[in-house]
Amino acid sequence: MSYLEATDVSVRYSRGAAAVHGASLSVDRGECVVVLGANGAGKTSLVRAICGFLPHEGVETRGEVTVDGVSISRLSPTKRARMGISYIPERDKIFRELNISENLEIFAQRRRTKAGLKEDKDLALDMFPALSRLPADRPAGLLSGGEQQMLAITGALIGAPDVLLVDEPSLGLAPIIVLDMMSALGRIMVERNLALLLVDQNVRSTQHLAQRVYTMDSGHLQLEAGPDVHERLIREGYSKAAL
Numbered sequence: 001m002s003y004l005e006a007t008d009v010s011v012r013y014s015r016g017a018a019a020v021h022g023a024s025l026s027v028d029r030g031e032c033v034v035v036l037g038a039n040g041a042g043k044t045s046l047v048r049a050i051c052g053f054l055p056h057e058g059v060e061t062r063g064e065v066t067v068d069g070v071s072i073s074r075l076s077p078t079k080r081a082r083m084g085i086s087y088i089p090e091r092d093k094i095f096r097e098l099n100i101s102e103n104l105e106i107f108a109q110r111r112r113t114k115a116g117l118k119e120d121k122d123l124a125l126d127m128f129p130a131l132s133r134l135p136a137d138r139p140a141g142l143l144s145g146g147e148q149q150m151l152a153i154t155g156a157l158i159g160a161p162d163v164l165l166v167d168e169p170s171l172g173l174a175p176i177i178v179l180d181m182m183s184a185l186g187r188i189m190v191e192r193n194l195a196l197l198l199v200d201q202n203v204r205s206t207q208h209l210a211q212r213v214y215t216m217d218s219g220h221l222q223l224e225a226g227p228d229v230h231e232r233l234i235r236e237g238y239s240k241a242a243l
């Protein structure tokens with residue numbers, strides 16, 4: 001059994017059709033798994049279902065999610081976070097009016113941990129030296145897209161999660177920054193032995209990191225295999241920014 005397992009997950013919004021149809025995926029520790037799909041394919045819905053947000057928003061979800069063999073399907077998002085799941089959303093991932101330090105404080109409060117804050121801040125400065133060189137009082141909303149993503153990753157690592165879910169880490173970033181971001185995520189995954197799940201639209205952003213790839217189309221998830229999987233997906237059109 002893998003460290004994170006989602007089995008037969010379905011999501012149906014009250015005013016819409018089903019967004020996810022019986023999706024199953026698994027991620028081991030020290031492994032990066034990528035879900036690729038076009039706008040509206042259901043990627044965010046699937047990840048948010050794994051984190052447990054949707055039932056609390058009145059959205060109908062089904063299926064089973066386990067972490068290290070323990071079912072978390074009936075737990076609140078906060079309890080799932082305490083079970084070691086951390087999530088970086090596609091949008092609104094930082095507090096724009098607050099500076100870097102204040103943002104990290106909020107992330108720590110959310111995880112109800114102050115213990116690791118200093119270590120996590122220090123670690124952040126090691127991992128992302130660019131963040132430490134920024135003026136301490138600059139509101140995060142004025143940071144570049146790449147700096148905001150670094151801050152979001154740092155915040156998500158507070159509390160030492162075992163599972164990190166990242167929604168479209170490359171969104172709005174220049175290709176060179178995407179490369180930096182992905183190699184930072186790869187380093188963090190190895191150092192912390194994380195189970196890393198990325199969802200993205202573009203196979204090129206994640207191909208160096210992805211150990212396994214699923215594609216998602218109209219809510220249906222499919223595991224892609226084969227030695228030339230990335231080349232094949234590029235040929236099939238999974239290489240455009242917006243499919």
Ligand SMILES: Nc1ncnc2c1ncn2[C@@H]1O[C@H](COP(=O)(O)OP(=O)(O)OP(=O)(O)O)[C@@H](O)[C@H]1O
Nearest residue numbers: 013015016019037038039040041042043044045046
């Ligand atoms: N709150 C909601 N109410 C109704 N329908 C929704 C809601 N959120 C998402 N949907 C619909 O569910 C489907 C899947 O959306 P989702 O955001 O999960 O896709 P996605 O693959 O993450 O897309 P993107 O790459 O554009 O973020 C879409 O058809 C979307 O319109």
